[in-house]
Amino acid sequence: MTHDLDRRAFLQTGATLAASASLATRAVAQPQVVIPTAPVTGAIATGIIGTGGRGTADLGAVLEHGKVAAVCDVKADRMKAAADVAMRDTPAQYADYRRVLDRKDIEAVVIATPPHLHAEMAVAALQAGKHVYCEKPVAITPASVAQVVKAVKASGKVFIAGQQLRSYKRLGAAVGKIRAGAIGDVLMIKAQRHSESDLSHTGTSADWFFDVEKSGGYLIEMSVHNLDLCNWAIGATPLKAAGFGGILLYKDDPPGRSIMDGYTLSYDYPGGVKLYFTQMVFHPKGLPGGGQFVHVYGQKGACDLMGDTSVYPLDGKAPPAELVPKMEEAPNAHMLAFYECIRGKGTNPADITVGATGALTAIMGHQAITTGKVVEWKTIAGDLS
Ligand SMILES: NC(=O)c1ccc[n+]([C@@H]2O[C@H](COP(=O)([O-])OP(=O)(O)OC[C@H]3O[C@@H](n4cnc5c(N)ncnc54)[C@H](O)[C@@H]3O)[C@@H](O)[C@H]2O)c1
Structure with a gap:
């Protein structure tokens, strides 16, 4: 791998x-x-x-x-x-x-x-x-x-x-500042996890990863990290999810595959905050816009939590400003x-709570795609207390 x-x-x-x-x-x-x-x-x-x-x-x-x-x-x-x-x-x-x-x-x-x-x-x-x-x-x-x-x-x-990710000091500091109003109220997040190719078909986890009943697929198995980061930045779990996806490129590859290779999701959070998330495994090398990012848009500006977290002011008049300094992360x-x-x-x-809400956010998105319906948090999360 x-x-x-x-x-x-x-x-x-x-x-x-x-x-x-x-x-x-x-x-x-x-x-x-x-x-x-x-x-x-x-x-x-x-x-x-x-x-x-x-x-x-x-x-x-x-x-x-x-x-x-x-x-x-x-x-x-x-x-x-x-x-x-x-x-x-x-x-x-x-x-x-x-x-x-x-x-x-x-x-x-x-x-x-x-x-x-x-x-x-x-x-x-x-x-x-x-x-x-x-x-x-x-x-x-x-x-x-x-x-x-x-x-x-x-x-x-x-x-x-x-x-x-929850133990990365720099992310914690950046999320803390966002939640304290550094970019104003958070309005929307646009996040993605794009890669150039499928997970290895011969790697150590290939005997279970491509079976949705065992892994949950890319969305639940991998993007739980990304979605949890979005929840963390917003300070809430989503109320609703809708989305579309499927096996778009790697059809029956590997044979018997039941996990999607591309999807788009929309989440609606308390206060009307929106999250748009995509994942796919056929983003060609060199094509701009690949990889991973979590762009958090607020009333006063925006930053990428998976990048250097610089804040780009909304009026574009000042250069991007450092949100938190670089930090040495403890091994x-x-x-x-x-x-x-x-x-x-x-x-x-x-x-x-972090583990359950992260998993349920991903599961909710998966259900929205597989049922073709808007899925509400309360129907999948029940009473978490
Ligand atoms: N936190 C992270 O960033 C991160 C990164 C990679 C993987 N993971 C997670 O780690 C887990 C394992 O992923 P992986 O890539 O190591 O997969 P893997 O296939 O390489 O390892 C899983 C191991 O579990 C063993 N196993 C299967 N059934 C077992 C059983 N009943 N009893 C004991 N052992 C059993 C398998 O033989 C295999 O060696 C997954 O949940 C994955 O999502 C987390």
């Missing part, structure tokens, strides 16, 4: 994602870290469930801030490869995730399996008394999102969704936040 490096560049240089995104990459990068040779003192014993592309990246973050007590994967070669990476901590290896949950010494788990398995595994882990770092999306149906919400509330354990800050919350320090940047 080809994810990560372009976004790592974004974090380190402040360059725009729009300029760097090319293939249909899924991860948002963790900056490279040097793994300590000795475990962190008082490290929290953690099991990694699912040791494919993302689980192995998360494992690196656990090695930096915690202890890898177990690795788990139904594919023995991936599990062994992960155990080799984590050899410092001599983790146990299990093919069945329930054996990880049986281990009383394991306090926390990272769930990095395909999305259709997240809810079952997260609920079981919480009921077994584990803290949970659950990769995004939290779940891919309204009912399974609700199950996770219920289990988190009943458990008293820390639950963090793998929506790591693996999201995983560190998870452990800090377990220790009772700090606030959870992506708690179950």
